[in-house]
Amino acid sequence: RETSKTSPLNHLNRIVAQAPSSPSKTPTFKTRGWRILFGIIFGSLSGFILAICLAIVVRFFIQYMNRTPIFKGPVVFSPKIAPKTLQSAIDNETQLLGSSPNGKYHRVVLDNGHVVAVKKLQRLENGSPETQNKSMKRQIQRELEVLAQLSDPNLMTLRAYVRESDRYSLIYDYMPNGSLEDAMMRVRENQLQLGWEIRHRIAVGVIKGLRHLHFDCSPRILHYDLKPANILLDEEFEPRLGDCGLAKLMTNMGEVASGYVAPECFQNCRYTDKSDIFSFGVILGVLLTGRDPLDPFFSESGGGSLGRWLRHLQQAGEARQGLDKALLGEEVEDDEMLMAVRIAVVCLSDLPADRPSSDELVPMLTQLHSF
Numbered sequence: 001r002e003t004s005k006t007s008p009l010n011h012l013n014r015i016v017a018q019a020p021s022s023p024s025k026t027p028t029f030k031t032r033g034w035r036i037l038f039g040i041i042f043g044s045l046s047g048f049i050l051a052i053c054l055a056i057v058v059r060f061f062i063q064y065m066n067r068t069p070i071f072k073g074p075v076v077f078s079p080k081i082a083p084k085t086l087q088s089a090i091d092n093e094t095q096l097l098g099s100s101p102n103g104k105y106h107r108v109v110l111d112n113g114h115v116v117a118v119k120k121l122q123r124l125e126n127g128s129p130e131t132q133n134k135s136m137k138r139q140i141q142r143e144l145e146v147l148a149q150l151s152d153p154n155l156m157t158l159r160a161y162v163r164e165s166d167r168y169s170l171i172y173d174y175m176p177n178g179s180l181e182d183a184m185m186r187v188r189e190n191q192l193q194l195g196w197e198i199r200h201r202i203a204v205g206v207i208k209g210l211r212h213l214h215f216d217c218s219p220r221i222l223h224y225d226l227k228p229a230n231i232l233l234d235e236e237f238e239p240r241l242g243d244c245g246l247a248k249l250m251t252n253m254g255e256v257a258s259g260y261v262a263p264e265c266f267q268n269c270r271y272t273d274k275s276d277i278f279s280f281g282v283i284l285g286v287l288l289t290g291r292d293p294l295d296p297f298f299s300e301s302g303g304g305s306l307g308r309w310l311r312h313l314q315q316a317g318e319a320r321q322g323l324d325k326a327l328l329g330e331e332v333e334d335d336e337m338l339m340a341v342r343i344a345v346v347c348l349s350d351l352p353a354d355r356p357s358s359d360e361l362v363p364m365l366t367q368l369h370s371f
């Protein structure tokens with residue numbers, strides 16, 4: 001009945017109104033869905049990023065709080081040294097043992113009668129900003145702690161150190177027989193006789209100390225400055241490597257010991273364990289020939305260096321002529337020494353890859369007689 005009252009136009013309007021929603025309204029629903037989805041993704045993403053940032057901040061804060069403090073004054077690793085009296089003993093030091101552009105060695109007698117060797121290093125002139133300076137001091141501190149942990153009969157262990165501002169003093173055991181440099185000088189001046197047995201023992205001890213640094217320490221330690229002045233001799237002439245791993249504290253590395261530095265260090269400043277082996281080769285050459293690698297003889301008529309001279313003699317089958325006259329004697333020992341010359345020549349190869357490792361050299365040198 002109502003239909004009958006409605007005009008055709010109204011009827012049409014009602015049909016349009018009751019018709020299912022028009023296609024123009026569908027995107028509104030979809031957009032809302034996308035918005036919700038986008039909101040969820042954005043919310044969780046920003047929450048995730050915020051959590052990461054917070055974790056980083058907390059981590060840095062914890063790291064900052066746990067930072068190793070930078071020690072000033074004496075840091076002692078040996079029960080034989082009293083920190084309280086160490087500083088005054090160093091200040092009153094008397095006997096100078098050795099001196100180089102990197103610092104000075106003194107013999108110091110402590111209050112309790114214990115004798116130590118103190119290396120007073122040159123002031124660190126880094127001129128760096130305070131923060132960099134601090135991180136450098138922290139790094140040096142960590143490295144000194146590693147050197148204090150070294151425990152091998154053929155290495156000088158750091159017993160203590162004292163830091164005063166940018167100056168470090170390193171304390172080691174005092175070695176009554178001085179260094180191999182001192183000993184070889186006395187040998188050349190006929191004030192000391194060192195037979196092959198002792199020289200061989202010194203060579204074996206040096207390579208064992210080097211093997212400990214190269215293969216037993218993690219990360220491996222390179223010596224960087226292996227030379228007779230850094231090989232100390234105890235009462236039985238057993239050698240101990242001194243100044244191990246002090247590269248960061250030495251401001252004049254390489255200048256002093258040019259006769260012992262491997263060629264690649266001059267050419268491309270690349271220092272590896274094989275560069276230490278080259279220095280060992282020169283030391284073995286010094287023990288066998290009794291000559292100083294800086295002897296003018298080598299530049300005048302020895303082919304330019306101890307290594308080239310030894311190689312030339314060995315290739316010509318005349319290695320015996322290179323041996324220290326004071327060593328020549330029994331035939332068995334001569335054979336051992338000639339084998340040692342061959343080993344020295346390989347260690348002095350120009351290419352680092354051609355040199356044996358310290359690990360290979362220990363059995364080669366200890367079993368000379370079996371070759």
Ligand SMILES: Nc1ncnc2c1ncn2[C@@H]1O[C@H](COP(=O)(O)OP(=O)(O)OP(=O)(O)O)[C@@H](O)[C@H]1O
Pocket residue numbers: 097098099100101102103104105117172173174175176178179181182225228229230232242243256
């Ligand atoms: N622990 C020690 N006991 C006894 N004498 C030592 C000891 N350490 C060093 N010496 C003496 O000091 C000398 C070395 O002095 P120093 O280290 O200043 O010279 P260097 O090794 O040529 O210098 P650098 O290594 O800084 O280039 C050795 O030859 C030795 O006589």
